[in-house]
Amino acid sequence: MIRFGAALAAAWLALGGAAQAQPITLERFGSFHVGGRQVVLSGQPVREYLPTAGSVPLRIDPNGVHMVGQMYARFMVPAPQRGAAPLMLWHGAYLTGVTWETTPDGRPGWDEFFLRRGWATYVTDAVERGRSGAAMVPEIYAPPLHLPAQNPWERFRIGTGAGSYATRSVLPGNQFPTEQYEAFTRQVVARYLGTDADVLAAYVALLERVGPSVVIAHSQGGALAWQVAQRRPDLFRALVLIEPAGIGVAAEAAKLKDIPQLLVYGDYVEQDPRWSVIRRNARGFAAAIQAAGGTVEDVDLPGRGIPGNSHMLMMDRNSDAVAALVQGWLARQGLWR
Amino acid sequence: MIRFGAALAAAWLALGGAAQAQPITLERFGSFHVGGRQVVLSGQPVREYLPTAGSVPLRIDPNGVHMVGQMYARFMVPAPQRGAAPLMLWHGAYLTGVTWETTPDGRPGWDEFFLRRGWATYVTDAVERGRSGAAMVPEIYAPPLHLPAQNPWERFRIGTGAGSYATRSVLPGNQFPTEQYEAFTRQVVARYLGTDADVLAAYVALLERVGPSVVIAHSQGGALAWQVAQRRPDLFRALVLIEPAGIGVAAEAAKLKDIPQLLVYGDYVEQDPRWSVIRRNARGFAAAIQAAGGTVEDVDLPGRGIPGNSHMLMMDRNSDAVAALVQGWLARQGLWR
Structure with missing residues (x-):
């Protein structure tokens, strides 16, 4: 196993620091939606309201076909390209693709980090969140959960655990830009449960479209x-797992044996009652x-x-150092020219 | 009043057609959230669930501070810039900023049209929609409305009115890319009522931040x-109203007298029972x-x-022709170098 030294990280940071001050040229950019299924609703009440002053009363009949999932x-595709394949950035629960954009304290996020190194980047909003839209509640999806401000502070290894938001106690040496924690809470969105089938299908549809x-x-x-890759290993050139909060189908681990994989966790893991177990499960x-012949x-x-x-960690003050570690690993897989 | 001829539109289209095949250079790009207020919830039940295989049961206590609104x-800021001010693109109801991105049939949207002409463009998701996130229901916001597929077809002057989605009847000569109507329905999101105060405050915060x-x-x-401009006319260099679905505060029209304004509606308006009234109110x-000395x-x-x-119309087959008309008007206001 090759180890990443502080010198290598510093070299990448220097490149990033210089590159980020320069303009960037895009070959093309854009957006689209993929996947989804149509659900027919009936028997729902019609609602009527006046949208705004100067408008005309609007009658919304929700009965009919709804696109969900x-x-x-x-x-964004840079010119020139240096990545051997498109690079996708998939976010976590209660969040959207904003995770990868500008950090809460205004620095370039990982989307820009990898774009500036010549990767065509794809940032998604998982099904049910952000611009993907959510289905009717409770007719199609169950009512969602919302996170109050203290939850990520206490659960994401920023503060010192339960009760630490009230006192703003921070783990020693923590790299999260806590002075912009409130800005981070603006990114948090609702999370629906029971939507995994839709989410997995949409990720497969995305990879089928992009390649x-x-x-x-x-x-x-x-x-x-991991679960998407078990369905369609042929659509993954490499898989970088940043603090995965769960695993794939344990009995089907062998399906992942031909995908180069990198597993990354940050600090304070062993002292945290949840993250220590989550990492143990991931390991x-x-x-x-x-054991099936794969490489992680x-x-x-x-x-x-x-x-x-x-x-x-993609928002932490040293987010570029972590991205540089990922970039170095991808380059060593022969995926960067 | 200067009239826009087909020749001028064709000239702009030619420029656009040529420019869009070329790479584009950005000075910088990124994203952020603005505005919002904190609401404290109490007395809510705690929920616990297992997020995914390999995880650890998660206990979500919603009591505490919620950021809403x-x-x-x-x-995206191009290099070089030719616009004399940032250009904002604000979408309509049941939609997000995706309105302005790639069209449902894969052509560059207005965001790219104006970016390629040297405008620094800002695309937002209105409060409660898309990446802006929505507040808890029913504790903070009232339950939202969802549009079934037939609603925009029949209401947005694509089909021939009520009942036309079932038969896919299209208004004669209609420019909407109906073969990709299903792709358009993937963009539709829920709409909450009673959120105008939050929405207006956030738009003001956005303009205060950007200038x-x-x-x-x-x-x-x-x-x-129109309502935001009545609160802060000093933050508007020009206002282009694309089929506004309502008006500002009628008694305060004079507050808008120093902002150059362009009012644009498409086809089939007079024959439509709602849009004919809406346009009459806007006029x-x-x-x-x-009457107060302003220019619309x-x-x-x-x-x-x-x-x-x-x-x-920003998704219609002739979307570039409409954008060119807007661009020509902005240039004549002295806002484009």
Whole structure:
């Protein structure tokens, strides 16, 4: 296993620091929706309201065909391209593709980091969230859950656990830009349960449309990415799992044996009652993939000289250092020219 | 009043057609959220669930501080810039900023049209929609409405009115790319009522952050834009109202007298029982602005030699011709170098 040293990370940071001050040329950019299924509703009450002053009363009859389970994707293709495949950025629960855009404290996010290194990037909003839209409640989806501000602070290894939001207690050396924590809470959206089938189908539809890709997936998105890859391993050139919050189908780990995989967790994991178990489970799953002949490189960031990362490491102050580690690994897989 | 001829439109189309095949250089790009307010919830039940295989049961306590009413904005700044101010694109009801991105049939949308002509563009998702996120129902917001597939077909002057979705009857000469109507329905999201105060406050916060701007607003967004402009006329360099679905505060029309305004409606308006009234109301409001000394140029697209436009004219096959008309008007206001 090759180790990433602080010198390599510093070199990448220097490149990033210089590159980000320069204009960037795009070959093309755009967005689209993929997937979805049509559901017919009947027996629902009609609603009528006046939309705004100067309008005319509007009668909304919800009975009929509803498109649900579709997914939004935005892409930017740089010129020249250096990535050997499209690079997808899949976010986690209660969040949208904004995860990968500008950080809460205004620095370039991972979308821009990889775009500036010549990757065609695809940022999605998982089904039910953001621009993908959500289905009617409770007729099609069950009522969603909403996170109050204290939840990510206490659960994402920013604060010192339960009760720490009230006192704003921060884990020692934590890299999350806590002075912009409120800005981060503006990104949080509702999460529907029981939608996994729609989510998985839409990710497959996305990869079928774009073609075999490098997928970088975070948290819930990591668990989903493993499951998508088990359905269609042919559509993955590489899979980077950033703090996956779950695993794939344990009995089918062998289906992942031909996909190069990188598993990354940040700091404070062992002392956290949930994340320590989640990582142990992920490592067990990775071991099953390796037992089947696959390759999963397991990175503990503090062990690589990158301490202080919260669960939202693509927003942490050292987000570029973590991205550089991922970039270096992708280059060593021969996926970057 | 200067009239836009077919020749001028054709000239712009030629420029657009050539430019769109070329790479584009960005000075910078990114996204952020603005606005919002904090609401404290209490007495709500705690929910617990297993997020995914390999995870650990998750306990969500919704009691605490919730950020609501914030708004998402994405920006792209071209190099070189030719616009004299940032250009904002505000969408309509049941939609998100996707309105302005790639059209349902895969052509560049208005965001790209104006970006390629040197405007720094800002695309937003109105409060409660898309990446802006929605508040808890029913504790903070009232339950939303969802549009079935037939609603825009029959209401947005694509089909021949009530009942036309079942037969897919299309208004003669209609420019909407109906073969991709299903793709359009994937963009549709829920709409919450009673959120106008949050929406207006967030648009003001956006303009305060970015500075005085050119605002292009569609449908519900047009009515809201008039209301925002009445609150803060100093933050508008020009206002382009694309089929506004309502008006501002009638008694305060004079507040808009110093903002150059363009009012655009498409085809089939007079024969439509709702849109004919809506346009009549908008023209009445425009007359009040003019009576106070303001300038509102009123464009009936068929009367300018651009027939067949639905309510979604930024997605219609001739969307570039309509955009060119807007661009020409902005240039004549001295806002384009």
